Amino acid sequence: MFIARRDPSLAALRRLIGALAVIALLVPGSSRAGAPPGGFADLAERLLPAVVNISTTQTMKPSQGGPELPQFPPGSPLEEFFKEFMERQQGGKSPDAPSRKATSLGSGFIIDAAGYIVTNNHVIADADEISVKLHDDTVFQATLVGRDPKVDLALLKIEPGKKPLVPVPFGNSDDARVGDWVLAIGNPFGFGGTVTAGIVSARARDINAGPYDDFLQTDAAINRGNSGGPMFNMRGEVIGINSAIISPSGGSIGIGFAVPASLAVPVLDDLRKFGKVRRGWLGIRIQSLDTDMAENIGLPDQKGALVAKVDPNGPGVKAGLKDGDVVLKFDGKDITEMRRLPRYVASTPIGKKVEVVIWRDGKRQTITASVGEMPEDPAEQQVKGKPETPKPQAGKDGILTIPGAGLTVSSPTPQLRERFGLDDEAKGIVVTEVKPDSPAAEKGMRPGDMIIEADHKPVRSPADLGKLIEEGRRAGAKSLLLRVENPQQLRYIALPLAEGKKK
Structure with missing residues (x-):
């Protein structure tokens, strides 16, 4: 049997390294944003009074959220049959019954002792009434100061009277580093005052939620109802407003997103001053x-x-x-x-x-x-946006085929304008065919696009395009920059011109 021998000096060195590592974790300030030595309890106790639960009420018509009654001649047997069916489906209410109330829950936080509260726009969207419940269960009716759907933020106001409120300050989210500890507090699934901890998982995430996406990503547990709640750094400053999660089940899987404070603060300042955002x-x-x-x-x-x-x-x-x-x-x-x-x-x-x-x-x-x-x-x-290459081939009625690009273009006849919904005043040439798997298809071109420029020169006929393609190839250019327009967008496309190998 082979028994490993322990080197006494090596064992002593290992013990020393382990002891130093423990000391480094315990020494205050040894990590810029490390977890507090005693946990998060003191921080949570200080911050919880600033976080509120938000509930909204929306008036919904009986037809909302369910099938509508088909239209039949008045008094017909089918009308009576379907009316009875709809009443059963809607809990005994007919389509002519009074409107009902729908409620939803979210989170928010106090930023000013005068009663200003921040939440997400989607929390209060279409709400008829907004209620705010403080940490001590005091309830206030809130008014909407302003909202910004593009960044998904809303500013509310309550009248606290003599009730003292506990506001929290914003921090500099640009200083947040991947790996920094964060604390999230909110109202998930209606369980108010819920505290979760995690780290900043990533920065500057674009999740296609709006034109100014710049989300902080965190693995702190965020669920339905957390929307509008704050994300704190270890100094108790708000560095993000929790807004979205990615989850196949609807629950937290450790991928949550928050609007960074650096993006939110100017928006909230404008909402407070003007009731809208001036960009x-x-x-x-x-x-x-x-x-x-x-x-x-x-x-x-x-x-x-x-x-x-x-x-x-x-x-x-x-x-x-x-x-x-x-x-x-x-x-x-x-x-x-x-x-x-x-x-x-x-x-x-x-x-x-x-x-x-x-x-x-x-x-x-x-x-x-x-x-x-x-x-x-x-x-x-x-604007969101190989084979042998023969010469462009001119056909009848102003049609040009560019086999190497997989593209066929034509002069914009009245029939083509009507077919593709093109404006009568639109200038250029129209794409009539794009072959699958061709260079043009790979660049996103499609029938109905209008080519209005090539190499920054106006294109008024298929012949203009053919001439510029040949000039580009003779000059050794690898691509031709096209300016392409359709009723939905305008964009530039670099169409490859390189000759392929002959078979």
Whole structure:
């Protein structure tokens, strides 16, 4: 039998390392955001009075949430039969019965002793009445100060009278690091005053909830009813408003999302001052860059936001922005991803003059823009968007086939305009066919798209496009930058031009 021998000096060293590790965990301040030595009890006791339960009441018509009564001639036997059936389905109430009340639950927290309370917009959306229950079970009726569906925030107000309220401050969510401890308090499934702990799992998450997504992700347990509740750091500061979870079952699986305080505070300030949010605006439509686009315009990487269209009446055109520019930096902030630009612009004070670094004609340029106020229907939005290559083949009636791209285009005849719902004044050529698995299909082109520019030159006929394709191939270009429009969106597409190998 083989018996391992223990080296006394090695064992002593291990004991020393273990002791030092324990000391490091116990020494106060040894970790910037470590868990308190005694747990979270003291912190939770201090914060619980600031967190409230929110219940809403909404008036619903009898037909809401269930099938409607089919229409039959008055007095017909079928009318009576279906009326009785509907009454049974709706608990004895006929479709003509009085409206009923529906209730929902959520969370919120006090930010001002004067009675201002923060929650999610979706918690109070369409509510007729809003009630707020404090930690000591005192109930107040709340009024809506303002709400912002784009960031999913709402500001409420109660009149506490002589009742003392315990507000909590906001912290700097930009300082939060992945791995920092956080505490979530809320009203999950109606169980008020529930405290859960976890860490910041990730930052800057985009879950397609709105145009300014920049969520903090946490593994602290968040469930239905936690919406609108606070996420605290270990100093007791609110760094996020719990808003959403990802779960196949509806319960927490450790993937929750919170609106960061850095995004929420300016919104709440505007709601308090104006009852609505006033956002900065450049008046541009933007889209992301792919590898082919970046290479086509000479950019060394895919960072930046491509300007698909400049509003003729917006601040961008006054600043000198043009279609096809790429915004690389805005007010000193690098645009590492396209979706960053709308948030930066929206959070900029209205009227502020900012430097905008752009890529145009193969080089960086700097212009100055004065940020305007976003209108109700803003123009700035995100635009979401081999085989042998024979020459383009011209056919009858202004039709052009580009086999290497898998694309067929035509002059916009009245029949095609009617077929694809195109405006009579729309200029360009219309895509009539896109072959599956072709380069054009991979770039998202589809029948009904209108090509209005190629290589920044107007396209008014299929022949114009064919000429520019051939010029590009002769020049050794790998792609041709097309400006494509349809009734839903406007975008740029880099159409590959590389010749394939002959079979």
